[in-house]
Amino acid sequence: xxxxxxxxxxxxxxxxxxxxxxxxxxxxxxxxxxxxxxxxxxxxxxxxxxxxxxxxxxxxxxxxxxxxxxxxxxxxxxxxxxxxxxxxxxxxxxxxxxxxxxxxxxxxxxxxxxxxxxxxxxxxxxxxxxxxxxxxxxxxxxxxxxxxxxxxxxxxxxxxxxxxxxxxxxxxxxxxxxxxxxxxxxxxxxxxxxxxxxxxxxxxxxxxxxxxxxxxxxxxxxxxxxxxxxxxxxxxxxxxxxxxxxxxxxxxxxxxxxxxxxxxxxxxxxxxxxxxxxxxxxxxxxxxxxxxxxxxxxxxxxxxxxxxxxxxxxxxxxxxxxxxxxxxxxxxxxxxxxxxxxxxx
Amino acid sequence: xxxxxxxxxxxxxxxxxxxxxxxxxxxxxxxxxxxxxxxxxxxxxxxxxxxxxxxxxxxxxxxxxxxxxxxxxxxxxxxxxxxxxxxxxxxxxxxxxxxxxxxxxxxxxxxxxxxxxxxxxxxxxxxxxxxxxxxx
Numbered sequence: 001x002x003x004x005x006x007x008x009x010x011x012x013x014x015x016x017x018x019x020x021x022x023x024x025x026x027x028x029x030x031x032x033x034x035x036x037x038x039x040x041x042x043x044x045x046x047x048x049x050x051x052x053x054x055x056x057x058x059x060x061x062x063x064x065x066x067x068x069x070x071x072x073x074x075x076x077x078x079x080x081x082x083x084x085x086x087x088x089x090x091x092x093x094x095x096x097x098x099x100x101x102x103x104x105x106x107x108x109x110x111x112x113x114x115x116x117x118x119x120x121x122x123x124x125x126x127x128x129x130x131x132x133x134x135x136x137x138x139x140x141x142x143x144x145x146x147x148x149x150x151x152x153x154x155x156x157x158x159x160x161x162x163x164x165x166x167x168x169x170x171x172x173x174x175x176x177x178x179x180x181x182x183x184x185x186x187x188x189x190x191x192x193x194x195x196x197x198x199x200x201x202x203x204x205x206x207x208x209x210x211x212x213x214x215x216x217x218x219x220x221x222x223x224x225x226x227x228x229x230x231x232x233x234x235x236x237x238x239x240x241x242x243x244x245x246x247x248x249x250x251x252x253x254x255x256x257x258x259x260x261x262x263x264x265x266x267x268x269x270x271x272x273x274x275x276x277x278x279x280x281x282x283x284x285x286x287x288x289x290x291x292x293x294x295x296x297x298x299x300x301x302x303x304x305x306x307x308x309x310x311x312x313x314x315x316x317x318x319x320x321x322x323x324x325x326x327x328x329x330x331x332x333x334x335x336x337x338x339x340x341x342x343x344x345x
Numbered sequence: 346x347x348x349x350x351x352x353x354x355x356x357x358x359x360x361x362x363x364x365x366x367x368x369x370x371x372x373x374x375x376x377x378x379x380x381x382x383x384x385x386x387x388x389x390x391x392x393x394x395x396x397x398x399x400x401x402x403x404x405x406x407x408x409x410x411x412x413x414x415x416x417x418x419x420x421x422x423x424x425x426x427x428x429x430x431x432x433x434x435x436x437x438x439x440x441x442x443x444x445x446x447x448x449x450x451x452x453x454x455x456x457x458x459x460x461x462x463x464x465x466x467x468x469x470x471x472x473x474x475x476x477x478x479x480x481x
Binding site: 020023024026027030031033034036037038040041042044045049053084085146151152153154219223224225227228231238239240241242243250251252253284285 | 391395398402403410414418421428436439448451458459468469472477479480
């Protein structure tokens, strides 16, 4: 029946049929390829966005104690980060001189690490701040954005957190004094742990008011750390790391590739720097400290000290050798900031 | 309705009848339209995302995050839909060209679309190929 209504067969029609079939096949193949490429790339983008969102999330850790538990006076303070005005909370702990009087002449800004707070129990941060204060240095310890009591914000491993350090400097120089009778600090220095060290170094490159730095367990460049940690955390192949980092840039404006303290550390000279690193650190290997120290020493008039703490894991140098740690950093700060002269005034 | 459809088909046939037979460049130009639209919408989406992020910066992190995510996802979905529609339209043109015997034009368009697929998966390929140096 169908053969009756079929068009008459023209000479050479089999060649035309073959050509038509080939053309249709090519067209269908291209359609399938287009669909596959869009699905593949869209899936890649979606997974990258999801990883980026997880990457910037911080875990709020509650404060377990206050400086009062160490017999220290302190005041709760709030201040804003520089540029983006994120609300930050912290403690201002005046230094205690041997005669028992309080001082703020030499103030240390203490910057904690990732997913922690100003008291970070796991690294003994409150005890360390207390030890610094008992040695006559005031301490400004605060919760970095997204952590502790400070306002929520994306984690950026120093890219944005450097603004918090700069906000702390602004607070010390122009903010309302927590202890008006003690006056403003004569010298400001910094102590940063891991991510805090990164934020401190990046901030100090723009802020000459920070006169000395202790950088503990800081990565020289965060990209290799993220290239290792993102696949581990997401249980996905390395393929997704560049996508996740690009998505973080698109959504949050964070350029993780720019978190490279090694690029700016030479700008800190001639201000003294003390690099400390755990000898058994597997998270940020000690080679990072060597890279930072080498880069810092490349500057003329560089003053660089280093200390590898044998057997210490990541950010555990203070817990591993607390007395030696305090002794070394107090000697460093005293040398860099000079003696406290408030007793003689 | 069938008359309307027939007129439309006649119109398209007339339109294609006026095209120079076997113009490969025209095939290429027509087939890169979807890619152009896709690239344009993606770039605009990224710019709008950055703008929205700045505009709502004072409203806090969560508002900023949600706004940027919504703009980005809506923009990417829009880009995919527009790309799919534009590609479908080009493939329809190709079908007509093949039927009319303008095979050079049809083949050029199909090869250009094949190149388009490679360009679309290029970010994934680059992520796969470019070396990474994860920390030990």
